[in-house]
Amino acid sequence: MRTKPTRPPRHRSVRGARGFAPLLATALLAVALPVIALPTAAASARPASPAGPPASPAPPARPAGPDRQQPAAGPGTNFAVDDPFTSDRTSWWRQDRFGMFIHFGAYSNLEGEYRRPDGTVCRDAEWIKRQCSIPMSAYEKQASTFDPAGFDAKAIVKAAKDAGQRYIVITAKHHEGYAMWPTKVNTWNLRDHSAFDKRRDILRELKTAADRAGIKLGFYYSIWDWHDPDFADPATFPKYRERMYAQLRELVKGYAPALLWFDGEWDTDNPHNPWTARDGEALESYLRGLDPKLIINNRVGKRRVTDGDYGTPEQEIPAAPVDGQLWESCMTLNGHWGFAAYDQDWKSSAAITRNLLATASRSGNYLLNVGPDKHGRVPQPSLDRLHDVGQWLRTAGQGRAVYGAGYAGLVEEPSWGAVSRSRSGAGDKLYATVTDWPAAGKPLHLAARAPFRVMGARMLGSSQPVKVTAVKGGYDLKLSGKPPNPTATVIELTVRTPRPAPRGHGSGLRADIFANDTLSGPPALTRIDRTINYAWKFSGSPAPSIPADHFSTRWTGSIQPRFSDTYTFTTVSDDTARVWIDGRLLIDNTKPHDATIDKASIPLRAGHKYAIRVEHTEQTGEATMKLLWSTPNQPQEIVPTTQLYRR
Numbered sequence: 036m037r038t039k040p041t042r043p044p045r046h047r048s049v050r051g052a053r054g055f056a057p058l059l060a061t062a063l064l065a066v067a068l069p070v071i072a073l074p075t076a077a078a079s080a081r082p083a084s085p086a087g088p089p090a091s092p093a094p095p096a097r098p099a100g101p102d103r104q105q106p107a108a109g110p111g112t113n114f115a116v117d118d119p120f121t122s123d124r125t126s127w128w129r130q131d132r133f134g135m136f137i138h139f140g141a142y143s144n145l146e147g148e149y150r151r152p153d154g155t156v157c158r159d160a161e162w163i164k165r166q167c168s169i170p171m172s173a174y175e176k177q178a179s180t181f182d183p184a185g186f187d188a189k190a191i192v193k194a195a196k197d198a199g200q201r202y203i204v205i206t207a208k209h210h211e212g213y214a215m216w217p218t219k220v221n222t223w224n225l226r227d228h229s230a231f232d233k234r235r236d237i238l239r240e241l242k243t244a245a246d247r248a249g250i251k252l253g254f255y256y257s258i259w260d261w262h263d264p265d266f267a268d269p270a271t272f273p274k275y276r277e278r279m280y281a282q283l284r285e286l287v288k289g290y291a292p293a294l295l296w297f298d299g300e301w302d303t304d305n306p307h308n309p310w311t312a313r314d315g316e317a318l319e320s321y322l323r324g325l326d327p328k329l330i331i332n333n334r335v336g337k338r339r340v341t342d343g344d345y346g347t348p349e350q351e352i353p354a355a356p357v358d359g360q361l362w363e364s365c366m367t368l369n370g371h372w373g374f375a376a377y378d379q380d381w382k383s384s385a386a387i388t389r390n391l392l393a394t395a396s397r398s399g400n401y402l403l404n405v406g407p408d409k410h411g412r413v414p415q416p417s418l419d420r421l422h423d424v425g426q427w428l429r430t431a432g433q434g435r436a437v438y439g440a441g442y443a444g445l446v447e448e449p450s451w452g453a454v455s456r457s458r459s460g461a462g463d464k465l466y467a468t469v470t471d472w473p474a475a476g477k478p479l480h481l482a483a484r485a486p487f488r489v490m491g492a493r494m495l496g497s498s499q500p501v502k503v504t505a506v507k508g509g510y511d512l513k514l515s516g517k518p519p520n521p522t523a524t525v526i527e528l529t530v531r532t533p534r535p536a537p538r539g540h541g542s543g544l545r546a547d548i549f550a551n552d553t554l555s556g557p558p559a560l561t562r563i564d565r566t567i568n569y570a571w572k573f574s575g576s577p578a579p580s581i582p583a584d585h586f587s588t589r590w591t592g593s594i595q596p597r598f599s600d601t602y603t604f605t606t607v608s609d610d611t612a613r614v615w616i617d618g619r620l621l622i623d624n625t626k627p628h629d630a631t632i633d634k635a636s637i638p639l640r641a642g643h644k645y646a647i648r649v650e651h652t653e654q655t656g657e658a659t660m661k662l663l664w665s666t667p668n669q670p671q672e673i674v675p676t677t678q679l680y681r682r
């Protein structure tokens with residue numbers, strides 16, 4: 036079981052934000068959680084997706100709201116909306132790669148410094164209320180003078196565009212609880228508690244400007260709330276939760292955000308945070324009922340691999356693609372999220388650009404923060420850096436290494452830079468971005484993880500030659516002269532990989548479902564499942580006739596790979612999982628666990644059908660079972676229906 040941290044969980048390893056050295060993979064898994072039984076009102080929204088919805092029947096959509104009268108989503112509910120790795124819903128987010136985070140709130144009005152009545156000064160940014168122990172009355176008093184008249188949505192959107200950022204996420208409400216839109220839920224907001232023009236609504240302004248510029252807009256919303264008197268006490272928390280739902284409804288219905296970015300979901304005190312995994316289940320379900328297109332980060336729940344659509348490493352970049360989930364790294368430009376006048380410790384434009392390249396090369400997104408000052412103006416050092424990154428991306432098509440590009444897979448990550456792969460548009464390309472230019476005569480080595488041929492190579496933005504030689508274990512790239520780009524020089528390689536076997540014509544696996552947790556006796560139900568992509572969470576189960584606890588499933592049939600390659604199978608499971616391919620027990624995690632990733636590899640031949648058997652058991656608590664695959668040539672995805680056969 037997890038102890039109660041007083042601060043958010045950190046990922047296991049932290050990258051020096053200015054460095055370029057790889058990190059260990061982010062650990063986003065297996066967190067044991069206390070279960071507090073709270074009534075939930077989950078509206079299950081499961082839009083049919085062309086990517087292949089799970090076969091279990093969708094329960095009827097229920098009226099949304101935390102209204103305790105509504106029945107909770109029950110047996111038969113699968114909360115997995117689709118496969119975020121391949122769905123249309125997440126497509127823009129997976130392509131766009133680069134976004135702007137904006138931290139702006141009543142804390143911005145202090146610009147990082149609080150002068151106590153005794154004249155001493157305490158510094159912090161968006162945490163200043165708590166870290167400097169500012170009394171609520173004093174904090175409210177300063178907020179009443181907040182007048183961000185200089186907030187210029189068009190200028191901010193222009194800065195994002197100029198940086199090559201394709202989405203914006205702004206703090207609609209941070210931990211301080213202050214709403215940056217004219218919420219009707221309370222008066223602790225920018226219209227009712229400020230010196231700001233009452234006719235203005237900065238979220239509306241931003242939405243309008245972003246729409247005009249073709250930029251997606253998302254809202255950050257903190258669950259942890261330092262201002263609402265009902266937040267901290269579990270007895271009154273439901274009243275807070277009602278208001279939170281009402282605010283989120285205002286945001287979703289009023290501004291049609293593309294994305295919601297939750298925070299403050301962790302167990303903490305001062306004030307105590309009663310948020311539970313069950314609360315997360317209900318909230319995520321409620322939001323998907325409001326707008327099935329929403330993209331939602333994993334802090335909507337308890338920051339686990341099964342929560343929301345994507346993982347959120349903070350101030351760090353995982354060393355490799357994250358298993359089982361999409362991810363986005365959020366990072367500050369200096370040392371703070373909110374404006375702090377005293378913090379002039381800015382990262383260099385080159386470091387930021389290289390971070391973006393490393394992130395894209397591991398199939399991640401980069402959400403880079405700006406913190407406007409008390410007038411609402413983005414600091415000039417931030418604008419300068421954003422402009423530089425955009426300049427790099429615009430130069431000679433170098434942005435192709437980022438937009439629509441992802442994990443290279445075909446090659447090991449080199450020590451001298453990053454390699455991404457893009458199969459969109461101009462063909463199959465590897466983008467090798469060189470940040471450590473080789474000494475004269477020294478080749479750059481690309482270690483191959485799977486067979487591919489290099490059909491052509493060129494340097495973007497330069498006519499300097501690139502000589503490619505096939506060598507043992509991969510290719511050598513010979514460059515000459517000086518690096519044409521001091522930040523990173525992009526070598527575009529046109530590659531060819533073995534042609535995959537044609538798409539299969541499978542329709543799924545046979546599922547034998549048992550109303551016990553030991554796969555015993557005759558199955559209660561037998562059917563075909565199009566994919567193994569299930570998040571039953573606390574309240575769901577494979578079918579209405581199967582209880583939410585104590586059930587198990589055995590899937591059998593065959594699986595047909597499209598490449599002759601080493602396949603890595605990944606499961607996300609809770610409570611237990613076993614996978615056999617071709618009679619070999621590949622994954623064998625039978626000790627009951629919270630949501631956990633397991634993976635194992637096996638060489639397979641294109642077009643052949645291999646016997647597959649997958650077993651999942653659920654005792655109590657949450658339940659999940661997902662089966663993904665990948666090869667050096669095939670990015671992670673839920674094993675698709677077409678490659679699964681009932682026999």
Ligand code: H79
Pocket residue numbers: 042043159161162166298349365372
């Ligand atoms: O919104 C931004 C942060 O305010 C929030 N998440 C990002 C996106 C965040 N919450 N916690 N943390 C980040 C890390 C917390 C670090 C802490 Fe501290 C160290 C909490 C207390 C000590 C930083 C330093 C915050 C206050 C002082």
